[in-house]
Amino acid sequence: MAPTTDPPFASPVSSSSPGSPASPAGWEAPAAPQGRVEATHLLVRAGEYVCALPLAAVRQVLRSLPLYPLPGSAPELKGLAEFGGDLLPVLDLARLARAPQGANPTFPVTVVAWAGPPESRELVGLAADAALDVVVLPAAAVLPAAGIGGDAGLVAGEALVAGQLVRVINLQALGQGS
Amino acid sequence: MNGGFLVVRRGGATWAVAHQEVQGLAGRGAGFVVRVAAGALAADEVLGVTVGLRLHPAGGVLRRFWPEAARGLAVHGTLPLVLIDALAPPRALLEVEPPPLPSSPSSPSSSPARDAEGVLEEGSS
Numbered sequence: 001m002a003p004t005t006d007p008p009f010a011s012p013v014s015s016s017s018p019g020s021p022a023s024p025a026g027w028e029a030p031a032a033p034q035g036r037v038e039a040t041h042l043l044v045r046a047g048e049y050v051c052a053l054p055l056a057a058v059r060q061v062l063r064s065l066p067l068y069p070l071p072g073s074a075p076e077l078k079g080l081a082e083f084g085g086d087l088l089p090v091l092d093l094a095r096l097a098r099a100p101q102g103a104n105p106t107f108p109v110t111v112v113a114w115a116g117p118p119e120s121r122e123l124v125g126l127a128a129d130a131a132l133d134v135v136v137l138p139a140a141a142v143l144p145a146a147g148i149g150g151d152a153g154l155v156a157g158e159a160l161v162a163g164q165l166v167r168v169i170n171l172q173a174l175g176q177g178s
Numbered sequence: 179m180n181g182g183f184l185v186v187r188r189g190g191a192t193w194a195v196a197h198q199e200v201q202g203l204a205g206r207g208a209g210f211v212v213r214v215a216a217g218a219l220a221a222d223e224v225l226g227v228t229v230g231l232r233l234h235p236a237g238g239v240l241r242r243f244w245p246e247a248a249r250g251l252a253v254h255g256t257l258p259l260v261l262i263d264a265l266a267p268p269r270a271l272l273e274v275e276p277p278p279l280p281s282s283p284s285s286p287s288s289s290p291a292r293d294a295e296g297v298l299e300e301g302s303s
Binding site: 068069070071072073074076077079080081082085086087089091115116120122124174175 | 188189190191192234237238239240242243244245246251252253256257258260268269270271
């Protein structure tokens with residue numbers, strides 16, 4: 001059984017689709033036609049950036065898991081963690097998104113998510129600073145992230161959410177070679 | 179692999195070596211040296227021996243960010259554990275020179291299983 005804690009959501013940066021004012025009632029779960037589900041993203045603070053993760057790929061948001069570093073790993077890999085009897089590689093989301101580290105990179109949140117192509121997806125942990133909100137990002141709202149130098153397509157693009165630039169993460173690209 | 183595993187800690191991580199691949203174990207300073215086919219591995223601590231690890235292959239994400247060979251991954255208690263490939267162990271473990279082999283069968287020793295530097299040879303107990 002996977003460990004369960006209260007999702008440590010922080011104050012949201014927005015509560016609605018990009019370009020529209022936030023609903024005074026806050027975010028409500030979309031009554032979900034398929035395209036809307038695919039466009040729904042979890043906003044996560046990672047260093048100095050906000051990243052958008054496809055909500056369909058997110059399995060759980062946890063307070064940070066105990067990490068065991070692997071000597072010789074790339075800096076993006078924070079270590080291994082035990083999750084429900086299985087092992088997760090836990091990655092530094094800020095590094096993956098090419099975001100400058102925040103003033104206090106303690107990674108209080110681990111987002112457990114499916115990564116890699118659908119035929120060989122696997123669970124990973126993404127160490128982040130805070131889970132913020134859930135928003136709908138239609139494909140048209142995501143602009144190509146030219147010049148980011150993302151890692152093998154990991155940064156799918158950028159979108160403007162309530163006036164804030166958000167990096168949209170393509171988790172399917174994570175399991176592919178660099 | 180059902181024959182048991184030597185479990186050690188090194189660099190904050192937990193590692194296992196299949197019992198049949200351990201050629202020797204020696205104390206060195208505050209740590210230990212585990213001899214396998216590829217050479218001598220450094221260990222900070224010997225955690226013990228275990229059997230019945232439920233091994234999983236390393237996934238693509240781990241292989242991408244940790245480009246080392248491994249026979250598999252498992253959970254030992256609550257500790258993530260990497261089962262090393264004794265023919266290609268992680269470089270982080272290969273940080274010590276191999277301990278000298280016993281030089282001569284005629285060398286006197288108080289115990290046939292332990293040489294002057296305290297190397298336990300395979301098959302000893």
